[in-house]
Every structure is written in C-alpha cells, then in structure tokens.
Amino acid sequence: xxxxxxxxxxxxxxxxxxxxxxxxxxxxxxxxxxxxxxxxxxxxxxxxxxxxxxxxxxxxxxxxxxxxxxxxxxxxxxxxxxxxxxxxxxxxxxxxxxxxxxxxxxxxxxxxxxxxxxxxxxxxxxxxxxxxxxxxxxxxxxxxxxxxxxxxxxxxxxxxxxxxxxxxxxxxxxxxxxxxxxxxxxxxxxx
Amino acid sequence: xxxxxxxxxxxxxxxxxxxxxxxxxxxxxxxxxxxxxxxxxxxxxxxxxxxxxxxxxxxxxxxxxxxxxxxxxxxxxxxxxxxxxxxxxxxxxxxxxxxxxxxxxxxxxxxxxxxxxxxxxxxxxxxxxxxxxxxxxxxxxxxxxxxxxxxxxxxxxxxxxxxxxxxxxxxxxxxxxxxxxxxxxxxxxxxxxxxxxxx
Numbered sequence: 001x002x003x004x005x006x007x008x009x010x011x012x013x014x015x016x017x018x019x020x021x022x023x024x025x026x027x028x029x030x031x032x033x034x035x036x037x038x039x040x041x042x043x044x045x046x047x048x049x050x051x052x053x054x055x056x057x058x059x060x061x062x063x064x065x066x067x068x069x070x071x072x073x074x075x076x077x078x079x080x081x082x083x084x085x086x087x088x089x090x091x092x093x094x095x096x097x098x099x100x101x102x103x104x105x106x107x108x109x110x111x112x113x114x115x116x117x118x119x120x121x122x123x124x125x126x127x128x129x130x131x132x133x134x135x136x137x138x139x140x141x142x143x144x145x146x147x148x149x150x151x152x153x154x155x156x157x158x159x160x161x162x163x164x165x166x167x168x169x170x171x172x173x174x175x176x177x178x179x180x181x182x183x184x185x186x187x188x189x190x191x
Numbered sequence: 192x193x194x195x196x197x198x199x200x201x202x203x204x205x206x207x208x209x210x211x212x213x214x215x216x217x218x219x220x221x222x223x224x225x226x227x228x229x230x231x232x233x234x235x236x237x238x239x240x241x242x243x244x245x246x247x248x249x250x251x252x253x254x255x256x257x258x259x260x261x262x263x264x265x266x267x268x269x270x271x272x273x274x275x276x277x278x279x280x281x282x283x284x285x286x287x288x289x290x291x292x293x294x295x296x297x298x299x300x301x302x303x304x305x306x307x308x309x310x311x312x313x314x315x316x317x318x319x320x321x322x323x324x325x326x327x328x329x330x331x332x333x334x335x336x337x338x339x340x341x342x343x344x345x346x347x348x349x350x351x352x353x354x355x356x357x358x359x360x361x362x363x364x365x366x367x368x369x370x371x372x373x374x375x376x377x378x379x380x381x382x383x384x385x386x387x388x389x390x
Contacts, residue, residue: 033353177311
C-alpha cells in the first residue's frame, strides 16, 4: 500500500483546493507515527474533482452522513476521508485555506493547515492518539507556534487544560527527562 | 525478576539482600517507599536505555539482529516493530527490544558507533531489561525476533497514545492472544475497526 503515491496523486490533481489534515499533516511538520488512512479537507465546489479522481483510480465512494465526510476506500491503496464544511466540532472556513502552508511530505509538496490550526483540529478531536500528536508537535516546534492564536480560537481555559495534560502524552521515545522538561515549560507558559 | 539477580535488585532499590529476601518470602512487609522503589525497578519501561541509530525503527531492529547473530546475545522486539511486521497498520517510530545481559548490548551498540540518544531528543532504538521467559516465548518474523503476540499486546496497552492503536489492531488480528490483564482504549478500537474493516 503506497500511501505516498496516493497523497502525491491527490495533491497534484487538486493543488491548493485541498488541505491534508490528520497524520499526513503531522508528518509534514514532524516525523512520527501514522496510519495508512488519509484525511483531507476539500472545498465543496471542488469535491466533484476529488470524487472523479478517486473513482477513476478504483476507490469506492460512500458518504458517512453523521460525520459529514465522504469516504473513499480501496483494498490495496487504503482509505481517504474527505471533509468539506466541518471536521468534528470545528467548522472549516476559507480562512483555513488562507493560513495553510506548503510542506514536504515524502518528497511531495502538500498543502497542510498552519501549525496553530492543526493543533486546534487535534485538540478538538481529543482522542489519546490526537493528544500524542499534539504533544510531539508542541514539544518539537514550540518555538514556532503562535499559542495566542490557538487561545483566540479555542479559548484560553481550554488551551490551558489541554496543555497541562500534554507532557503525559509525550511518547516514551523522548524519555523521562524530556517529559519533565516539557512539564516545566508548560507550567511556566501557562502558570 | 526482570533479568536481575537478588543482589542487583537489592542494590537498585537501596535495601540489603537479606531485607529483600524477607520481603520476597513474605516474612516482612515493605515500606511504602520500598514498595515504590521495587515497582520502579521491576518496570522495564521505567528503566529503559535510549539510543539514536539514525536508521529508523526497522533499521534499528536489523542492527540488533546483526549483533545477536555475531555475538550470541538475545533480544526480543516489542511495541512498534512487531506490530508493524504483523499488521502493517501504523508506521514504527522506534525499535523497542527486551534484552538479556543489558550491559553487553550497550557495549556492542557503542562499538558499532550507535550512541545514546541525547536528553530531550527522540530515540529510535530502545533497550528494556528482559527475562528468560520473554526470550523463550519469542519467535522470528521476517528475520527479526519478536516477543510473543500476547506480550506485545500487553506492552502496547500499557503505554498510551498511539500504542493504544497498536494494541487494538493486534487484538483484532489475534483475539485469542489477548492477555488476562488487558484494557483497550475504546476510541482506538473504533478507529482501528473503521480502518481495517474493509482491508
């Protein structure tokens, strides 16, 4: 299953009309672990392009109405979940595209949310694995993140709550010293 | 006792060998702090040794295999790499391995130029103190020695985060290997179930 080829194909066909979120976006910033599924946000008006592309490459399409996503599945090539107006509790508007960044993913240039938006999406999803991804992103790239922007979007209290639990989600590969160092940094940044 | 002699364990937790022997035979109750030290000393994940080999998780596992073949040292992989070898579900971040004769492994890796991971940096090869039981239960998959599926599943469930996905994925593939003390993260189960239902 060549995830990279699927990402490259989608990115080439839709360019700036599609944002990669989820594991692809996290890996475009920090190399860590990811599953083979690909999550994207596409503008409603461009959804037909994605549908045509996926169908022409053998993906089967279905709609998961309660999650407001289109699902494309292929036995060998994996799964692509496409969102338009909403990802979980987060409303996706044009500003996500305006703030998006081009990053390298396995040799391809892909459009991904800016770090602050990616953290917002991950915190809002709120599963253990999402918080692990946020912990890795914040620990590795904390000097580059505009936390005030995250607080404006999510609320200062919600960010403080999430951040205080974050060091415990830092993977063990980083070791105990990193976790303690991270704890100190969080308690100084959000006293 | 996680590959430790009684003297080594007593030394690690800072009590005499006689006192440890009394605790083991139920002749005395350990104090709270001794109990905590004991639990810490016996938990392999609290006593790990982190390396940075720069070859990725599978590359790190292959280095262990080469050392094992050359020097007769034993290892058994757990967590990321075995799950990857068995399910191809989630890319591995580090080669985690139980080993016997820990110091000899450290020396062998150092001789090969594999250095310990600097503090505050992510490791891609991690050694854990193993036991002969873990080694006896291990098997070879695609040329690499892995701990029993039951052990890997238990370890994945023990560590949270993305390891919870590995636990759920392994459980789906090998339900009969479910360890007796085992708790799955429901969100991980839902994600894995959705992801692999078709494939």
